Amino acid sequence: MSMFRAMRELGYTVLLGINDWDETLRYYRMFPDQVKVIIKSAWIDDCIKDPKCIKSEVNPTGIPRWKSEFSMHFFPDTHTRFGLDYKWIIHADRHFYGEEGAEKLQYIGYSLEDACMKHPFVPHDQRPMAAWTLAKQASLFHLGTKETVFNKSYFELASEEPQLDGLSFRGAYQVNGEYMKGWIHDTPVQALNGVINLGKIGPDQFLDELASSRILIGVGNPPLSPSPYVALCMGTPFLNPIKSWDPENPNDRSKWVSQHNYLKWLDPPYVYNVQAHAYDQFVSAISQAIQNPPPRYVDPPMTIENVRRRVERLVESDWKELAREYMEEKIKEGEKYTWTL
Known part of the structure; x- marks a missing residue:
């Protein structure tokens, strides 16, 4: 459009x-x-x-x-x-x-600038202590370790971390074992412990959820989703999982393969790049995002x-x-x- x-x-x-x-x-x-x-x-x-x-x-x-x-x-x-x-x-x-x-x-x-800017900005101190999980299907939590970048236990464990101030994880996903069936490594596909699932929601409610969240959590897929751009425009930072990197030089972003391979070039307070299967990095990024909330951000090429x-x-x-x-x-x-x- x-x-x-x-x-x-x-x-x-x-x-x-x-x-x-x-x-x-x-x-x-x-x-x-x-x-x-x-x-x-x-x-x-x-x-x-x-x-x-x-x-x-x-x-x-x-x-x-x-x-x-x-x-x-x-x-x-x-x-x-x-x-x-x-x-x-x-x-x-x-x-x-x-x-x-x-x-x-x-x-x-x-x-996405006009549609986003029409949505009211929610001041960070008025937002509930909640993170939004970027997944439309529960299957995304049941793929192999290369594609499912965080263990399913992370969300429940992180909600108990004292530095996250009782943060809850929310999402809106379907539980459908047929989705990406050939990629699924552990069954049965089921709802995720530690993530409040709203089920299927419409675009207006999705915008409301992004605008009132403390951070958007990527889980490895889908790649290059537009949702992180919407979140940034709402003043909601994005946790971007790094799926692979150069072990000899892990800070070389040109060698990273991340969920959102363009946003890997941005830094906090907007984007927190976190290595796959690194629980301490996962918790630390969320904690930093809560403590240092960003203003609205529209990437200049996307005006x-x-x-x-x-x-x-x-x-x-x-x-x-x-x-x-x-x-x-x-x-x-x-x-x-x-x-x-």
Whole structure:
């Protein structure tokens, strides 16, 4: 929705095709010069493979590949590149922190800023002594030790720690043994001792819970969830589990694989990076978060202004010239192309 909003605010017209390249091709041929980019779902490559759809010497009114190859991902994955450079892969979140120009892919991102800022900020001294557990399924607590990063006993034990002032753990998850069934290592899948389970809740109640919690606890999955960004915008810090690291240099964040691999670059009071299966670190991070509550935080790349700027760059870049340069380099390496610019 952030992309649609940005395009609307920039004055661009958006046409939606419903899994039908014949319809897309028909509209494209009506006004080819006005169509700047065609963005498809990550795995849809029908037009690219269809000589009646893609522009070539025998099909001069087809869609140029440099317009139709943009593929949309949530995760910053590289394995769906179909023939042009990685910049034709658009993604919503990042693994790396730094200059956008160094990104291998085309980061567009999204913004939760407006929705979050509409929600009242709850002063920390008015919040109950409670932590929110980031899990929608009990199965996440029953995976192998690589994916279930904290022992199930941690929550009940931590609630008894004197330094946590009687903190309770809350969550909203389903108890469904079929979810991630092939990954489950210990059965039966059951509710977690020490975590008050609200069951299935709606988005408004979820926002209320995040806004009134002292900390959001990651449990290893899901990766790159938007929820920690929402929490930070509410002034609720995030405990980010580190699932693996370099044992020779455990502080080298570039070697970390964490639940949220972008937020691993942030520090307290916003993000507390905690090694998997390290109970003392787990308790210490929660204690620090209670003692040093953060203000609201919106990551600068995730403001609607910056999303709009990146959408404008996507639409206005000279992709034809970039594709030409890429093709010329590949032709020198022996690559052959059946499609034309």
